[in-house]
Amino acid sequence: METTMGCCEETRSLPTSRRAVLLGGASFAAWAYLPKFARAADGRDPRLVLVILRGALDGLATVAPIGDPDYAGLHGAIALSSSGPNAALPLDNFFSLHPAMPEFSRMYREKKAAVIHAVATPYRDRSHFDGQDVLESGFAGPGRVQSGWLNRALDGLPKGERVTSGLAVGPITPLVLRGAAPTVGWAPFALPQASEDTAMRLLDLYQHRDAALGAALKQGLALDKAAQGDDMKPKPGAGGVAAMRLAARGAARLMAADDGPRIGALAFDGWDTHANEGGSVGRLAQLLGGLDGALAEFETVLGPRWRDTVIVVATEFGRTARINGTQGTDHGTGTVALLAGGAVNGGCVIADWPGLKPASLYQGRDLAPSTDLRAVMKGVLQDQFGLAEKVLAENVFPDSSAVKPMQGLVV
Amino acid sequence: MARDSQAALVALNRFGFGARGGASGDVLNAASDPRGFVKAELGRPNRVLLDVPGLQSTPALGKAVFDYQFELQQAREAAAKSAAPPTAGEGASPQPDAKAQRRNLSLNGIAMEMAPREPQAKPAENPAAMAPAEAMQPNAPKPPPQPLNIIQKTFRAEALARLQRAVITDGGFAERLVVFWSNHLCISASKGGLARMWAGSFEREAIRPHVLGRFADMLKAVEQHPAMLFFLDNQQSLGPDSRAGKNRNRGLNENLAREILELHTLGVGGGYSQDDVTSLANIITGWTFAGRLGQLGAPGSFVFNANAHQPGAQRVMGKIYDAPGVAQGEAVLADIARHPSTAKFIAAKLARHFVSDDPPQVLVARLADVFTKTDGDLKALALALVDSDEAWRAPLTKIRSPYEFLIAAGRLLAQIPNNPNLYLAGLTALGQPLWSPAGPNGFPDTNAAWLAPEGMKLRLDISTQIASRLAEGVDPRDLLELAAADTASVETRRAIERAESRQQALALLLMSPEFQRR
Numbered sequence: 001m002e003t004t005m006g007c008c009e010e011t012r013s014l015p016t017s018r019r020a021v022l023l024g025g026a027s028f029a030a031w032a033y034l035p036k037f038a039r040a041a042d043g044r045d046p047r048l049v050l051v052i053l054r055g056a057l058d059g060l061a062t063v064a065p066i067g068d069p070d071y072a073g074l075h076g077a078i079a080l081s082s083s084g085p086n087a088a089l090p091l092d093n094f095f096s097l098h099p100a101m102p103e104f105s106r107m108y109r110e111k112k113a114a115v116i117h118a119v120a121t122p123y124r125d126r127s128h129f130d131g132q133d134v135l136e137s138g139f140a141g142p143g144r145v146q147s148g149w150l151n152r153a154l155d156g157l158p159k160g161e162r163v164t165s166g167l168a169v170g171p172i173t174p175l176v177l178r179g180a181a182p183t184v185g186w187a188p189f190a191l192p193q194a195s196e197d198t199a200m201r202l203l204d205l206y207q208h209r210d211a212a213l214g215a216a217l218k219q220g221l222a223l224d225k226a227a228q229g230d231d232m233k234p235k236p237g238a239g240g241v242a243a244m245r246l247a248a249r250g251a252a253r254l255m256a257a258d259d260g261p262r263i264g265a266l267a268f269d270g271w272d273t274h275a276n277e278g279g280s281v282g283r284l285a286q287l288l289g290g291l292d293g294a295l296a297e298f299e300t301v302l303g304p305r306w307r308d309t310v311i312v313v314a315t316e317f318g319r320t321a322r323i324n325g326t327q328g329t330d331h332g333t334g335t336v337a338l339l340a341g342g343a344v345n346g347g348c349v350i351a352d353w354p355g356l357k358p359a360s361l362y363q364g365r366d367l368a369p370s371t372d373l374r375a376v377m378k379g380v381l382q383d384q385f386g387l388a389e390k391v392l393a394e395n396v397f398p399d400s401s402a403v404k405p406m407q408g409l410v411v
Numbered sequence: 412m413a414r415d416s417q418a419a420l421v422a423l424n425r426f427g428f429g430a431r432g433g434a435s436g437d438v439l440n441a442a443s444d445p446r447g448f449v450k451a452e453l454g455r456p457n458r459v460l461l462d463v464p465g466l467q468s469t470p471a472l473g474k475a476v477f478d479y480q481f482e483l484q485q486a487r488e489a490a491a492k493s494a495a496p497p498t499a500g501e502g503a504s505p506q507p508d509a510k511a512q513r514r515n516l517s518l519n520g521i522a523m524e525m526a527p528r529e530p531q532a533k534p535a536e537n538p539a540a541m542a543p544a545e546a547m548q549p550n551a552p553k554p555p556p557q558p559l560n561i562i563q564k565t566f567r568a569e570a571l572a573r574l575q576r577a578v579i580t581d582g583g584f585a586e587r588l589v590v591f592w593s594n595h596l597c598i599s600a601s602k603g604g605l606a607r608m609w610a611g612s613f614e615r616e617a618i619r620p621h622v623l624g625r626f627a628d629m630l631k632a633v634e635q636h637p638a639m640l641f642f643l644d645n646q647q648s649l650g651p652d653s654r655a656g657k658n659r660n661r662g663l664n665e666n667l668a669r670e671i672l673e674l675h676t677l678g679v680g681g682g683y684s685q686d687d688v689t690s691l692a693n694i695i696t697g698w699t700f701a702g703r704l705g706q707l708g709a710p711g712s713f714v715f716n717a718n719a720h721q722p723g724a725q726r727v728m729g730k731i732y733d734a735p736g737v738a739q740g741e742a743v744l745a746d747i748a749r750h751p752s753t754a755k756f757i758a759a760k761l762a763r764h765f766v767s768d769d770p771p772q773v774l775v776a777r778l779a780d781v782f783t784k785t786d787g788d789l790k791a792l793a794l795a796l797v798d799s800d801e802a803w804r805a806p807l808t809k810i811r812s813p814y815e816f817l818i819a820a821g822r823l824l825a826q827i828p829n830n831p832n833l834y835l836a837g838l839t840a841l842g843q844p845l846w847s848p849a850g851p852n853g854f855p856d857t858n859a860a861w862l863a864p865e866g867m868k869l870r871l872d873i874s875t876q877i878a879s880r881l882a883e884g885v886d887p888r889d890l891l892e893l894a895a896a897d898t899a900s901v902e903t904r905r906a907i908e909r910a911e912s913r914q915q916a917l918a919l920l921l922m923s924p925e926f927q928r929r
Contacts, residue, residue, distance in 0.1 A: 055911030128911050129886065146884065175883060198875060198915050201906055202922050208902040210924040212862060213810070220868030272911035 046343060046384040047255055047309040049298065050150060050176060050265045053291070054132065055272030057315035059335030060367060061284055062101075063115050063349065067094035070356035076323045078279035086280035091115065095349045099280050100289040103296040104340060111347035113340040114409065116376050118351050120317060120369030126331035128272070131316030136176035138374070138397045147179030149396050150265055153381050154181035156391040167264035169251045177265045184261060186250060195240075197270050241290035244268055248294035252301035268294075271315060275326035295340050307342035310380050310410060314373060320365045321356055334367030337376050343384065345411045372403045379406035416896040418445035421803050424929040425765060427583030429819035430893050432885075438896045441582065449584050449797050453790055458585040459622045461615050463572040469612040469637055470701075472565060473711015476608045477703035479561045562608050566600065569611020570831040570845055578821045578828060585622065588793060590814065591764050593618045593846075594853040595757075596633045596675055598642035601847045605641045610846035613638035626757070626787030627748035634671060634744060635713045637700035643667035643851060650696040650721025663721075668692035670851045676747045678756030687728055693721040694732060695740040754782040757792075760856075765796060766805050768857045774801040807928045810862045812854070813841035815929065816870065820921055823894055824881050841869055871922055878917035887916035895925040 064080040065071045066088060072079045080088040080096060088096035089105040095115065097105050107113035122141065123134035130142035138149025154166055166183040168174060177183050199221055206214030247266055254260045270287055277284045291313065299306050318335030334354070339346065352370040354360050362368040378392045382405045393401040419441035423430050426449045430437040441448040452458050467475075559567070580586050593614045600610040617636040621629035633639050640646050648664035649656035656662055668691035672683045697720030701707045707714040715737040724733035730746065732739050747753060758778035762770030778795055785791040796802055811819060817837050821828060828834055838845050842861075848854045855861075887907050891899050903923045910916035920926060 127908070129888075129913055129916070132912065144884075170879075173883075178883075195875070195915075197911070198918055199871060201910065201915070202871065202919055205902055205906045205919065205923065209900050210928070212858070213867065213924060213927060216862050216864050217867040217871065218864075220864035220866070220871075223864055224868050267912075269912055269915065272909075274909075 044308045044343070045305070046262065047302070047305060047341075048263050048380065048384050049251070049255070049309065049311040049341075050263075051291070051294070051311060051313045052132075052135065052174065052176065052265065052267040053271045053313065053315040054128070054267055054269045055315070056128065056131065056317045056319055056331055057271045057335055058273060058277065058284060058319040058329050058332075059117065059119075059315075060318070060321060061277065061279070061329075062098050062288060062338075063091065063117055063336045064088055064096050064098070065094060065117075065353070065356065066090075066096045068353075068356050070358075074322045074356055077327060078277055078282075078323055080280055088280065091349055094353075095351075098285065098288050100285040101292040103292045103299075104338065107295070107299070107340050107344075108347055112342055112344050113338070114344055114346040115349040116337045116339070116351065116371055116373075116406075117349055118334045118354055118367055118369055119337045119371040119373050119376065120334050121373045123317060124333065126317070128316060128331075133175065135314060135316045135373070136174060138176075138377075138400075140399060146175075148174070148176035149377065150176045150263060151179030151181045151183070153385070153387060153392075153396045154263060155179060156387055156395050157385060165261050167251060167254055167261035169247050169264060169266040174265050174267050177263075186254060195269060197272075241286055241293065244290035244294040245297050248297040249301055252298045256302045256305050266294075273319065273328050274324070274330060275328040277323075277328040298341075309341040310343050310384055311338075311340045312377065312380060313338035313340070314377075318367055321361055321367055322365070330365075332366035333362045334369040337373055339376075339380070339409060343410050345408055350406075371406075374400050374403045375406040376409065378403065379409045381405075383410035415442040415445070416898045418442065418803060419448075420807070420895065420898055421445060422448045423582055424807065424819075425802065425809075426797065427587060428577055428580070428815060429583075429822055429926075429929075431579075431822045432825040432890060432893055435893075437582065438893060442896070445803070446797055448582055450794060452581055452583075452585040453623055453793060455585075458580065459589055459619045461572055461576060461619055465568060466572060466611065466615065467565075469609055469616055470709045470711035472608050472612055473605070473637060473700065474703070474709075475561050475565075476604060477710055480604065481703060562604050566607050566610065567831050567835075569615075570835055571828065573611070573614070573845075574818070574821075574828045574831055574834050577818045578826070583818075584793070584797075587765075587815075588622045588789075589614070589619055591761065592622055592629065592789075594848070594856075595760065596629070596639075597846075597848055597851065597853040598638045599847050599849070599851070601844070602642050606638060609636075609638035609641070614846070621789065623790040623793070624788075625748075626753075626782070626789055627745050629789070630671075630675065630744050630748045631741060633675070634667070634695070634740075635698060637711060637713055640667065640699055640713070643670055645695060646699040648692065648696050649719045650693060652723070653696060653719050653721055655716070655719045656696075656721070663689070663692050663696065665689060665692040667698075668695060671744075672747070674852050676756070677750055677752040681750070681752035681756060683728060686726075690725040690727045691740075691743060694725050694727070694743055696721045698737070698740060749783070749787055751779075751783065754779040754787075758782055761792065761796060764856050766802050767808055768859075771801045771805070774799050808858070809929050810858050810927055811929050812856075812861055813838055813843040813866075813870075814845070816841075816927070817873075819926065820874075820877055823890055823926075824877070824885070826881070837873055841866060841873070870927075871918070874918045874921035875914075877921065878914045882913035882917040885913070885917070887913060887920050890917070891920055891923075891925075894920065899923075899925055 060071065060075060061078065061080065064075070066080065066082050080098060082088055082090060082096055086099045088099055089102065090096045091105075091108060095117065097108070104113050121131070121134045123131045125131070133142040133145070134140070136148045137143070137145040138152065139145055151166060166177045166181060168177045168183045168185045170187055173183050173185055199217070203214055203218060206217060251264050251266055255262070255264055268287075268291065273284050276282065279285070295311060298309070298311060302309055314337045315335055317331065317333055319329035319332040321332065324330055350371070354368040354370050356367065358364060360368055374397045378397065378400075381387045381392060381396065382389065387396065389405060392405060397403065416438065419438050422441040422445040423437055577583065577586050596618065598606055598610060598613055600607040613636050617632040617639070618629065621632060643666040644664045645667040648667070649659065649661050651662040665688055669688045671691065672681065672688060673679055677683055697716040697718070699714060699716050699719065701710050701712050701714045703710050707716055717736060720736065724731050725739070726732075727743050728747070728750070732742050734742055755775070759770065759775045762775050762778060766774065777799065778792060781795040782792055817834055835845055843854055887910070891904065891907055895903075903925055906919050906923070907916045910919055
């Protein structure tokens, strides 16, 4: 088994003095119940943003193991290459980043971004709904839990020292932020219209089942497009590239405020790339460009707060290692998680790399998961907010004591 | 089982508003005895009445609105006397893009309305918590909240009662019949304050009590209802030779008479002539409602004003009517209610509504026959429809009207409306504003009307909105089972299972042929 280990040199042990301390009173009564976790030791005021990519991100296309001899064959026509037009951006001598993510590449070089590869939640099946349930609930399996681990993390902060409210970006509070701790909501658009992806799926269904509905909808969509013109106005819908930036900008503005929420969650849709996924250019490239822009937006708008921020980008599962017959990938297991932010101890790809030999693939199909995503989350929560390991193992991620918090993710 | 499920869907979708979510067991109940399931509601006559505390009678509502308008008028007169004329432009509100914005707000609103209270309730507990979000849109217009006037309040209360009934009722056949008849004998709330005030009470008083009764009774109740008399201007119609007609030098208004013959009973080509229209118009002169001062009767109630009535005998459809007073018109209505043309017209319209745009002629003929033989017994007519094999065999080709679509979504998601505004906004956006058809012929009832490109695009947006707020906590795969059971197509099942999020899956479900067609 080939192994590329984490290369973050400055792994530090965590001083116990990093506990949450309430700083002063909130300046606005309205925000009296907001988190203030400034740490006495270094005066930091940590922030955490979780970005959920719904639809299962192709980790092998995002951070390509170009050094793995089996990668190019498996990913075929959509495999990234370190040469030629739109060459992948090298991260180390094994992994390269998708060329649509120059900002993340820069952050990585500045050691403010990191990649955890071959990562997965404990979920091992292939349903989006159930996979998202596990990702957000923090439980080991799907089961209609009505609270999420980020909310329970808020709730687990030391009583009396916290003023908590999570920020849920979007028209609904995602499961990860639902629960006993209060949340505030903000949606970037008055009316998110149906995403193009949904429309395409529906047209496909109509094509098979109901041609008349399909014809009418197709025409309606075309009319709508014509009416809107081809201006650069952000298309509503969670999947749009400009929409990702807008959501990030709004969230960052709220979280940059002195008395703004310290923990936020966003979800971007559209990562279910079964067909025409594209390689260095194409559909996934567009989405990754949108994500890259959103990360840059956070950096800019958070301003001085960026220093204290960790953004975690996670998805419910990965995709098949081998491309399918329609130049896409199907539901898989192992994928990547991305960290970005001034507080990230970055510049490294952390992976217990399982390799892409047929025998190494999970069920002969997927990048085998070798890292539990919960370890990443736990590590970040512990480092950023001083949450005790016991709380993390029992409340935030129930029954997860075997999954140790990953050390050294945060500066 | 497969055939039973198919029949269950006919029972629930063709004859009702679709299956309810939650633990209703609608599909199972309907599958065990599909026809019995549909008929059961007709055996409970209270199902068609809408006795909701707080909803008032038409005269009471009339009195309230007369008083309100009188106060407004007095206030205006007082203001005109005392104050200088207002500077021009002061009251004019700039509203660029107001129309475009309204559409968006309304769509957003539907989903807000349908959203469960809990997740979004947090900001309410801490109302200022949303302030920073609002601060991010400094240009967002914030109109000062205007207190609702008596007309708006009444309309919303009436609408809410109807919406709630539709969402919670068992299968919905009785309620669908109410909607059918209310559209057949429609008024439009857009006619003005009185029509808006009375739109709900018109349906409650003139339609509902007769939906399972006799057509002739419904017809009489409708044509004598103040809302209809106002909507089609009959309160202004004066017999040319009546005392009032001579005094005021005004005369006949044929509007109501024409629509009675053309739209309410015989139908275009039903065998009537212009002379028949004029004669009927003469006959129903004097059919009006009492005004604020109540000189002829209780304010807001139907009255016969003999002073306005055209004296003398009239010939309609070859028959002489010479009874005095209001009885003359009642006799005409009683006759044309049982005319063969009426039977055919109504049979075809009913079959078109429930079965298909081009219903089997055998079915239409049978329904017309039932109508004739039972002397317009509408319960017998409804039962004949349910008993017809054609209604159960015809493929589910009709697209749900916007009203049926929104109600079906509310039922499947088990969301009982507690605020009508957002349903109302959605209906307006989709082209079916509640109780407000563009003309006296009511809303259209064909696929051509509702299966329009813009309409489909809007349905998709609305479905997405609803899904974005309601998908959490529900499993669209389970909802598909509730909505379509084992009749769901492989493709729809797959599209929902493979959707990349619950939200997307729910939007696809609401837009699926299984949900859109009935």
